[in-house]
Amino acid sequence: MEAPDTVMDDRLLHQRVVGGDESVLGEIYDRLGALIFGLAVRVTRDRTVAEDITQEVFITFWERPLAFDPDRGSLRSWLATIAHRRAVDHVRAEERRKAGALGPKLVDPRPPVPEEQVLDADEAARVREAVRRLPEGLRQVIELAYYGGRTYRQVARELGLPEGTAKSRIRLGLRTLADSLADEEV
Structure with a gap:
């Protein structure tokens, strides 16, 4: 069980993030950044990847602060869970890449239909624009x-x-x- 001071602190930090207070991210990073980074390094064994994961975790919190519910757990646990999941996802993706588990690319056996080619070309032009x-x-x-x-x-x-x-x-x-x-x- 979290200490009452930590729960109240998490609530205040959460309210500030929801309110758009950018300075609070620095406070949260100072408090939890080493934990998140350390966890990511232990899982990935790659400091550069761990730095990216750490940044992604804090960006996730900033972009979707309402995903965190202080009534369900601590901010520390929530951010650590996100970091762990991202790190494990990275390791699994690397293992698949190294093992060549993605397999051959699938090719559509049907010849292209002229109407589809026109629509695809139009869509590509709109994306380029x-x-x-x-x-x-x-x-x-x-x-x-x-x-x-x-x-x-x-x-x-x-x-x-x-x-x-x-x-x-x-x-x-x-x-x-x-x-x-x-x-x-x-």
């Missing part, structure tokens, strides 16, 4: 990652950005694109 309308920083990372086939680490090196920044911009760019394309019903 939506990418073109993105702000410069987001457009660059999306073009390098998706049209250039680069990983977020390669994007970071090429643009001289921290890896976490490149990853965040890719995520924000994709979210912005999804919103834009949803408005256009693509």
Whole structure:
């Protein structure tokens, strides 16, 4: 059982995040960052991946603070659970990649129908236009990652950005694109 002071502290921190107080993230990171990072390192055995997971955990809390319920447990446990799940997911994905478990790509045996080709070309043009309308920083990372086939680490090196920044911009760019394309019903 959590100490009453910790429960009250979690509630106050949670209320501040829900209220949009950006400074609270620094406080939470100072309090729990080493725990989250240490957990991710133990599971992944990779400090760089653990740094990314740590950043993702805190971004998740910032973007979806209502997913945390102080009545169900401590903030420490909730963030640690997210970190552990992400770390395990990463390890499993790496194991699949190394084992080649993804298998051969499936090919549609049907020849393309002309109407489908036209619709696909129209949709691709609309996506390219939506990418073109993105702000410069987001457009660059999306073009390098998706049209250039680069990983977020390669994007970071090429643009001289921290890896976490490149990853965040890719995520924000994709979210912005999804919103834009949803408005256009693509």
